[in-house]
Amino acid sequence: MKPVKREILIANVYDVASARQAGGQLAEQAGLNITQKHCVMTSISELAANIFNHAGRGNITMSIVSRPDGNKGIEVVALDRGPGIVDTNLAMQDGYSTTGSLGGGLPGVNRLMSEMELSSTPGKGTVVRALKWVDELPLLLQSHLNERSNQTAQSGNE
Numbered sequence: 001m002k003p004v005k006r007e008i009l010i011a012n013v014y015d016v017a018s019a020r021q022a023g024g025q026l027a028e029q030a031g032l033n034i035t036q037k038h039c040v041m042t043s044i045s046e047l048a049a050n051i052f053n054h055a056g057r058g059n060i061t062m063s064i065v066s067r068p069d070g071n072k073g074i075e076v077v078a079l080d081r082g083p084g085i086v087d088t089n090l091a092m093q094d095g096y097s098t099t100g101s102l103g104g105g106l107p108g109v110n111r112l113m114s115e116m117e118l119s120s121t122p123g124k125g126t127v128v129r130a131l132k133w134v135d136e137l138p139l140l141l142q143s144h145l146n147e148r149s150n151q152t153a154q155s156g157n158e
């Protein structure tokens with residue numbers, strides 16, 4: 001049986017490529033289309049590069065996941081015990097970088113994946129969890145409905 005979970009230690013620049021490749025294989029196994037697969041691979045590259053560049057070392061864990069409604073996808077968890085991020089909201093903004101780079105990595109992952117959460121404790125480390133689902137339409141619909149109900153609630157408060 002093919003593995004449904006892969007864990008890659010990120011300790012040098014070649015590990016970034018290994019994680020990207022392993023993620024591509026799992027994405028295919030999960031049934032993601034070619035565009036979705038490339039979104040996952042690019043996201044893994046960005047998260048692994050962040051581990052290497054900002055934390056020195058850490059792990060990327062990738063798994064095939066399924067929801068009760070039958071939707072399948074891939075979950076990517078990037079974990080390190082590096083210096084952490086003081087302001088995670090700032091780190092999620094386009095163009096923010098503490099190393100003079102583009103600052104497009106984290107916001108890019110947020111756009112490319114179906115779901116993403118970043119948590120970090122300064123001095124302890126950083127965890128990013130991101131998911132890409134085969135069937136993204138229900139999620140898009142749900143976020144649209146949430147936005148609509150927020151707008152309605154806001155206009156009701158005015």
Ligand SMILES: Nc1ncnc2c1ncn2[C@@H]1O[C@H](COP(=O)(O)OP(=O)(O)OP(=O)(O)O)[C@@H](O)[C@H]1O
Binds near residue numbers: 050082083084091107
């Ligand atoms: N794993 C991490 N550990 C510590 N800090 C991090 C980590 N990942 C991101 N950061 C911080 O968040 C900032 C934004 O990350 P992001 O990936 O968006 O940009 P970048 O890595 O600086 O540049 P780019 O990815 O465009 O080359 C980084 O500059 C860094 O300060």
Ligand SMILES: [Mg+2]
Binds near residue numbers: 046049050104105106
């Ligand atoms: Mg980056």
